[in-house]
Amino acid sequence: MDDRNRRLLTAARRGDAGEIRAALDAGARVEARDEELRSPLLLAALGSHVEAARVLVAAGADPNAQDRRHDSAWLVTGVTGSVPMMRVLLPAGPDLALRNRFGGVSLIPASERGHVAYVRAVLRETEIDVDHVNDLGWTALLEAVILGDGGRPHQEVVALLLAAGADPELADADGVTPLRHARRRGFDALAALLADA
Incomplete structure (x- = not known):
């Protein structure tokens, strides 16, 4: 995996919005995937990292991108019950x-x-x-x-x-x-x- 993409995925998992911006500015792909096919936005949603998700949505992240378990950032909001995350994802047009x-x-x-x-x-x-x-x-x-x-x-x-x-x-x-x-x-x-x- 490209180091820039790894950096983005790690930042999303941690919820570090500033590091996400830096990784994207350095050329990381907003739809990079980890070994379980989780996107940065899905990782942010799993951790209820609202500001991180906001940065990713602004960069064009897909709220419908599904991993190996068929989870997506949008679907995960129903599991976590995060209303703030749901509202961050709505402008991205979730299915x-x-x-x-x-x-x-x-x-x-x-x-x-x-x-x-x-x-x-x-x-x-x-x-x-x-x-x-x-x-x-x-x-x-x-x-x-x-x-x-x-x-x-x-x-x-x-x-x-x-x-x-x-x-x-x-x-x-x-x-x-x-x-x-x-x-x-x-x-x-x-x-x-x-x-x-």
Whole structure:
């Protein structure tokens, strides 16, 4: 690997915005890749290095560039739940329909993990598909119920998804609805939200 590209990747991993600028000025490629095919922007997103990402976006970095695991800078925002990173990437034109290795869009892991602020922001500030179905046959609503713990954050996520028009009748591959999953798991608060939807 070219030393300039290695320097850029290292700076992105550390979140050193000044060093990123210097590496780019020295001729590093903004779309350089490491051994896992991670781009500088993906490395910055993984570390929630917002200023580093801002420099890379200004230099034309692609928010949709995917690594060996099919992660991209945009998709990673759903995992980390970073609203500031999401907002830095939006001007770069991320593909809201880009799928991760499970066939999901960024809203799905965010819902699973109970990232309330991210779910609120991505629903309000983008046209992301609230009813996208991943390879497991699950929507964001199903993931919030099936993989969540039924606590306050997941209750807020479910309320946000429903308010954004999520279909509470969209069942999983076995025909089980979010409401039935909530009742099976003893999540009374979630069940009440879904029953009223």
